[in-house]
Amino acid sequence: MRLEYLTGNHAIAEAAIIAGLKFYAGYPITPSTEIFEYLASKLPTKGGVVLQFEDEIASINAVIGASWAGAKAMTATSGPGFSLMVEALSLAIMTETPLVLAYVMRAGPSTGIATKAGQYDVMQVRWAAHGNYELVVYAPWSVQECLDLTIKAFNVSEMLRVPVILLSDATLAHIWERVVIREPPEVSIVNRKKPKVPRDKYKPYEPEEDLVPPMACFGEGYRVLVESLTHDERGYYKATNEVQRRLVWRLVNKVLKNKHLISDSATYLVDDADYVLIAYGSTARSAYALIRELRSKGIKVGLYRPKLLWPLDEEMLINSTIKAKKVFVVENNVGVYVREISRVLRNKEVISIPIIDIEVPTPDEIFEVMKEWI
Amino acid sequence: MRYELLIAGRGGQGILLIGRVLGVAASKYSNLYVTCSESYVAETRGGDSRADLIISNNEEELDFIKVRKADIAIFMHQAQLVKFSSLVKSNGTVYVDETYVSELPSNVGWRVLRASYTKLAEREIGNIRVANMVALGHLIGTTKLINPEAVEMAIDEVVGEEWSELNKKAFRLGLNIGV
Numbered sequence: 065m066r067l068e069y070l071t072g073n074h075a076i077a078e079a080a081i082i083a084g085l086k087f088y089a090g091y092p093i094t095p096s097t098e099i100f101e102y103l104a105s106k107l108p109t110k111g112g113v114v115l116q117f118e119d120e121i122a123s124i125n126a127v128i129g130a131s132w133a134g135a136k137a138m139t140a141t142s143g144p145g146f147s148l149m150v151e152a153l154s155l156a157i158m159t160e161t162p163l164v165l166a167y168v169m170r171a172g173p174s175t176g177i178a179t180k181a182g183q184y185d186v187m188q189v190r191w192a193a194h195g196n197y198e199l200v201v202y203a204p205w206s207v208q209e210c211l212d213l214t215i216k217a218f219n220v221s222e223m224l225r226v227p228v229i230l231l232s233d234a235t236l237a238h239i240w241e242r243v244v245i246r247e248p249p250e251v252s253i254v255n256r257k258k259p260k261v262p263r264d265k266y267k268p269y270e271p272e273e274d275l276v277p278p279m280a281c282f283g284e285g286y287r288v289l290v291e292s293l294t295h296d297e298r299g300y301y302k303a304t305n306e307v308q309r310r311l312v313w314r315l316v317n318k319v320l321k322n323k324h325l326i327s328d329s330a331t332y333l334v335d336d337a338d339y340v341l342i343a344y345g346s347t348a349r350s351a352y353a354l355i356r357e358l359r360s361k362g363i364k365v366g367l368y369r370p371k372l373l374w375p376l377d378e379e380m381l382i383n384s385t386i387k388a389k390k391v392f393v394v395e396n397n398v399g400v401y402v403r404e405i406s407r408v409l410r411n412k413e414v415i416s417i418p419i420i421d422i423e424v425p426t427p428d429e430i431f432e433v434m435k436e437w438i
Numbered sequence: 439m440r441y442e443l444l445i446a447g448r449g450g451q452g453i454l455l456i457g458r459v460l461g462v463a464a465s466k467y468s469n470l471y472v473t474c475s476e477s478y479v480a481e482t483r484g485g486d487s488r489a490d491l492i493i494s495n496n497e498e499e500l501d502f503i504k505v506r507k508a509d510i511a512i513f514m515h516q517a518q519l520v521k522f523s524s525l526v527k528s529n530g531t532v533y534v535d536e537t538y539v540s541e542l543p544s545n546v547g548w549r550v551l552r553a554s555y556t557k558l559a560e561r562e563i564g565n566i567r568v569a570n571m572v573a574l575g576h577l578i579g580t581t582k583l584i585n586p587e588a589v590e591m592a593i594d595e596v597v598g599e600e601w602s603e604l605n606k607k608a609f610r611l612g613l614n615i616g617v
Contacts, residue, residue: 069465069472206500239503240458240474242465346503353501423475427502 065250068243072210072236075243076166077102079214080138082247083164084255086112087130087137089123091145094178095234096168099140120145124152124165131161132290134281136218140166143185144175147192153227154193157315159290160225160269160277162256164217169233171422180422181234183345183396189229190374196312198319200326201229201374203344207241213328213371219254220326224318225276231373233396235346235424259286269311270297275318319375328371331384333359337366339438340388342381342405344370346424347396354427354434363438373401378408385409390437392417394430440494441583442505446522447514447535450483452570456512457489459574459592460584464493466595467588471497475504486518493583510581512573513539514555533577535569551580553615559608568608575612586613 070078077099080088088103090096104114113130117123123139130137141149146167156163169185171177189201200220202213210232217228259266259278266286271277277297280286289299294311296302319326332355334340343351348369358365368384370376385391390413393402399418406414417433419425443460447453454476464470473492479485490505508526512533513519519534523543526532532548537556542548553576556569563572571593578586586609593605 067466069462235475235503238476240461240472240476241500242470242472350502353506356501424503426504427506 066245068245069240070207070211070243071098071238071240072204072207072232073098073168073238074102075207075210076140076214076230076232077106078243078245079211080164080218081106081110081112082245082251082253083215083218084136084253085138085218086135087127088112088114088139089117089126089130089137090139090141091117091120091123093120093142093145095170095181095237096140096142096145096166098237099166099168120148121152124149124156124163127163128152128156128159128161131163132159132282132288134284136162136222138164138166138218140168142168142170142178143172143188146185146189150192151194154195154197155292156227157193157195157197157199158292160279160315161227161290162221162225162279163227164214164221164230165227166214166230166232168237169231171234177422179234181346181396181424182420182422183233183347184398184400186231186344186373186395186397187400189231196316198316198375199229200224200226200319200372201231202328202371203231203373204236204371205345205348205369207236207239208243209371210236211243211245215251215253216328219252222254222256223276223325224322225256225279226319231345233346258284263287267297268299269295271314271318274322275314323375323377326372327377327380329377329380329384330367330369330371332367332369333364334366334368334384335387336364337387338364338389339392339434340366340368340385340390341392341394341430341434342368342370342385343394344373344401345396347394347419350425350427350430351394354430357427358431376404376408381405381408385412388412390415392434392437394419394425396421396425440492440496440499441510442508443491443493444505444508444511444522444525445489445491446512446518447487447538448483448517449478449485449487451487451514452567453487453514454478454489455596456570456574457491458596459571459589460491460493462596463584463588463592467591468584470495470584471500473500473503486521488518488522510577510583512577514570514573516540531581533573535573537569551576551616555612558611558615562611563604563608565604568605571605571608572612572615575609576615577612578609579613579615579617
């Protein structure tokens with residue numbers, strides 16, 4: 065264990081190295097660039113490779129290739145770059161390729177304000193890629209969580225053979241905080257499971273009980289097919305209802321049925337709370353500050369903070385808001401994740417507090433809206 | 439304990455370096471929790487430069503990432519004092535560089551500690567660029583917020599070998615203001 069003083073971006077890069085990153089490909093974009101820079105100076109000394117490609121499309125495709133060559137691989141970007149990456153994200157989902165994508169949100173639409181923050185892309189990240197799938201997305205609220213959740217992102221991507229997204233923002237990217245760094249064996253690192261059958265019996269998409277197929281990589285002696293078309297367990301293209309249904313449902317269910325392994329959320333004083341604030345990422349810091357302030361005045365307010373943003377842990381959300389008279393969803397955007405909360409809490413009064421602030425909404429700004437309702 | 443610190447001045451005065459050294463000293467060498475957000479403009483010289491630090495011995499007390507009401511402030515220049523004075527508590531402790539700050543608001547109950555950090559740095563050290571460390575020394579010497587040894591370790595770590603002694607010399611000069 066060691067103490068460091070790092071920014072959110074540094075922590076993501078540091079965590080990636082601890083998790084076993086061996087290949088980074090990217091195209092620099094504010095406010096994610098320090099991840100690239102930090103890795104460029106450190107990863108080569110640990111036997112890894114860092115490459116700049118001509119754009120984000122090439123970068124994520126290189127990451128997919130590296131992962132199939134057996135390396136833990138990642139990229140990092142922001143909104144405009146992620147928009148370019150979504151086609152290949154769908155490819156990674158279909159080919160069950162483990163990778164980590166750090167998405168550092170900035171104010172949009174389009175090039176917006178490159179250096180300033182927002183949480184506009186929580187829906188884009190979930191839905192932008194084509195086809196049906198479940199996507200694993202984590203949202204940290206501190207530099208320590210940038211570190212911890214990046215390690216978790218790598219572990220989950222390896223465990224389930226899925227792309228995992230770490231959703232940060234420009235504010236978290238650049239704040240400095242104390243971080244406790246733990247390395248193996250103090251922290252557990254997961255590696256993708258390998259085939260246990262003889263080479264002539266191996267099928268690259270044949271799942272085990274957890275719905276995840278063991279992954280043989282190039283050069284390991286197994287027949288490997290990387291197939292983006294609908295495929296059977298051997299990886300052969302099959303255009304039938306039977307195969308399409310079996311494949312799509314398995315891609316969805318390998319995430320949903322393993323939810324207990326990936327779920328992560330935090331609560332603060334929700335047990336007796338009349339009002340529960342729901343917030344994620346840097347905005348949750350502001351909601352938490354407001355709750356501490358209101359509690360000192362005797363107002364019973366609590367916080368529910370999903371760290372796993374997608375898929376939302378519906379049971380945890382329901383349990384954390386069970387006694388609340390009203391639920392408030394605070395976001396640094398026009399109010400988008402509130403739709404997901406309302407979908408689950410159908411019988412509750414769910415109030416959206418959308419505050420656009422190019423740094424982070426302040427506790428006072430949140431209370432200004434909230435006070436009308438309590 | 440929980441303190442909010444605001445450090446502000448013009449770009450080029452080493453504002454962010456004060457924040458960085460304090461942050462490292464508190465988080466790595468004093469077992470304290472720190473959140474620091476920095477803001478600055480594109481110009482290398484001039485423009486607003488600001489570091490907001492929340493320092494606490496209890497992790498749970500680190501909530502909102504920016505200063506709401508600073509307990510302690512350093513103003514290295516008049517322009518930023520005018521701009522950010524409302525962010526300081528009415529009974530806050532405020533350090534000003536008299537070289538560049540001549541007027542203070544009259545309607546607040548600040549405890550003001552003043553010295554000509556820049557002139558001192560020029561006269562005693564021979565380099566105005568370390569005025570920031572003189573100010574930091576003044577703050578540490580009078581608030582006892584952090585052990586000076588921890589700050590010197592942080593200076594060694596942050597500024598690099600070539601400039602470390604010069605910065606520590608300036609820091610010690612600040613420590614002894616008024617002693």
